[in-house]
Amino acid sequence: MSELADLLALAGALFAFAGSVGLVRMKSFFERVHPPTMGGTLGMGLIVVASMIHFGSLHELLIGFVMAVTTPIGYVLLVAAARRRRGR
Numbered sequence: 402m403s404e405l406a407d408l409l410a411l412a413g414a415l416f417a418f419a420g421s422v423g424l425v426r427m428k429s430f431f432e433r434v435h436p437p438t439m440g441g442t443l444g445m446g447l448i449v450v451a452s453m454i455h456f457g458s459l460h461e462l463l464i465g466f467v468m469a470v471t472t473p474i475g476y477v478l479l480v481a482a483a484r485r486r487r488g489r
Contacts, residue, residue: 410448414448416447420436423436438475
């Protein structure tokens, strides 16, 4: 069971890292905001599942729920503020 948790944690870290690389490589703000949101959300989900398997606890469900709800909301608010500031 521990090997599965290790693989999920590694996959989650790789997705989060890919989102960070996307943040650095993209040129405009609207391109930059997308990869960390998507990579971070999927990476966080995999790491939460790995934590649930490893520790055998359901406390991580609350953490995962809060992160899965607040990350996309933050993304939408950032894009809306940038569009408003840009004059669209």
